[in-house]
Amino acid sequence: MRSLFVMGQYGSGKTAICLALALKLKERGVSVGYYKPVWTPAGIGDAVDEDAVLMREVLELPHPAEKISPFVASPHYLARYEDPKRDIEAVRRGFEEVGAKADVVIVEGTNWPYVMMSVGLDAVSLAREFGSTAVLVSKVLNDYSLDAALLLCRHIEREKVPLAGVIFNNVPRTLLDKTRGIYRPNLAKAGYKVLGVIPRSLELSAPTVAEFQEALNGEILVGEEHLDRVVEDVLVGAMTLESALSYLRRATNKAVITGGDRADLALAALETSTSVLILTGGLYPDVRVLARAAEKEVPVILVHYDTYTAAEKLHDVSRKIRPGDAEAISVARKNLRTHCDWKALLTAVGVEA
Numbered sequence: 001m002r003s004l005f006v007m008g009q010y011g012s013g014k015t016a017i018c019l020a021l022a023l024k025l026k027e028r029g030v031s032v033g034y035y036k037p038v039w040t041p042a043g044i045g046d047a048v049d050e051d052a053v054l055m056r057e058v059l060e061l062p063h064p065a066e067k068i069s070p071f072v073a074s075p076h077y078l079a080r081y082e083d084p085k086r087d088i089e090a091v092r093r094g095f096e097e098v099g100a101k102a103d104v105v106i107v108e109g110t111n112w113p114y115v116m117m118s119v120g121l122d123a124v125s126l127a128r129e130f131g132s133t134a135v136l137v138s139k140v141l142n143d144y145s146l147d148a149a150l151l152l153c154r155h156i157e158r159e160k161v162p163l164a165g166v167i168f169n170n171v172p173r174t175l176l177d178k179t180r181g182i183y184r185p186n187l188a189k190a191g192y193k194v195l196g197v198i199p200r201s202l203e204l205s206a207p208t209v210a211e212f213q214e215a216l217n218g219e220i221l222v223g224e225e226h227l228d229r230v231v232e233d234v235l236v237g238a239m240t241l242e243s244a245l246s247y248l249r250r251a252t253n254k255a256v257i258t259g260g261d262r263a264d265l266a267l268a269a270l271e272t273s274t275s276v277l278i279l280t281g282g283l284y285p286d287v288r289v290l291a292r293a294a295e296k297e298v299p300v301i302l303v304h305y306d307t308y309t310a311a312e313k314l315h316d317v318s319r320k321i322r323p324g325d326a327e328a329i330s331v332a333r334k335n336l337r338t339h340c341d342w343k344a345l346l347t348a349v350g351v352e353a
Helices: 014-027 050-059 084-098 123-130 143-158 173-189 209-216 241-248 263-270 287-296 307-314 326-339 342-348
Strands: 002-008 032-035 104-108 133-139 163-171 194-199 219-222 233-237 254-259 274-280 300-302
Touching: 002 014, 002 123, 014 032, 014 050, 014 104, 014 133, 014 163, 014 326, 014 342, 032 050, 032 084, 084 104, 084 123, 104 123, 123 133, 123 143, 133 143, 133 342, 143 163, 143 173, 163 173, 163 342, 173 194, 194 326, 209 274, 209 300, 209 307, 219 287, 233 241, 233 263, 233 307, 241 263, 254 263, 254 307, 263 274, 263 287, 274 287, 274 307, 287 300
Parallel strands: 002 104, 002 133, 032 104, 133 163, 163 194, 233 254, 254 274, 274 300
Antiparallel strands: 219 300
16 A cells, blocks of 8 residues: 655644645545544544544545544543554554555644654654655744754654655745755755745635634634634733834734733724734623724634733644635645645655656
């Protein structure tokens, strides 16, 4: 069974790459399976992996999401996985079952390639177990991102897992030239191929208000019909009104977090480019705030957390592609076609490009 194991860190856009590649293979008449052996719940109570649901629906896969993503990772996973040999065998059986009728299986790693290494369920160990070819998807933040990519490439190589190459994904515009002109040659000098440099796109990287609301589990006071608005930045309003105005104008399409009793800051935020207003402390706002938010079509979410806790909960929220999100799926496919050596990826799993 031919398989490609797509691994990388949280927020790197692995799922978008998996989806676009799977659809490219289907275009070529290849039967495609998808497997995500280990997944990490986004919040308490999550029963199934959203990525498994997405791939199942878009690719029309026959297996339930629970079969596609069978094992759950958490910061305290060791109490659950006490028999590594048994668990590895269960993961292998799941892989073989999901891929039984597929020409190629796309396997996606969990949040970080090292997660669950102590029990042999990390991405690199499983890629070796499945006989997969690896692809590393790397998020670019700064020069340390190059170091991390090199470290993982060397680890994959030492574990004797074939490596097709690296895709730098979600690259900020300010780092595009550096990624192409410095990071790519550095990896090439070390013997590793860069298969693509994909610029950051809001359709795939910027979360929506709905995803913020899910993370906070807050009460929507107004604007429920505008939860699809994109959030590009998060600002905390805890200063005087005089110093807040220039601060609030710095960012566009932002989420503003402030106390429910700060009507002055809330109203000021609504006069700038704001996607959502998050009011903390469980304090119901002045009616003027809700009226103005309704006029501006800005959702207002009330939470019982303090401002710091609310901001922390939003720190790691990222965009999730939903099955019905035709625009995001289209952008993912375009990125693969335009910015990646997709022919090399197909060749890596023995498909004629």
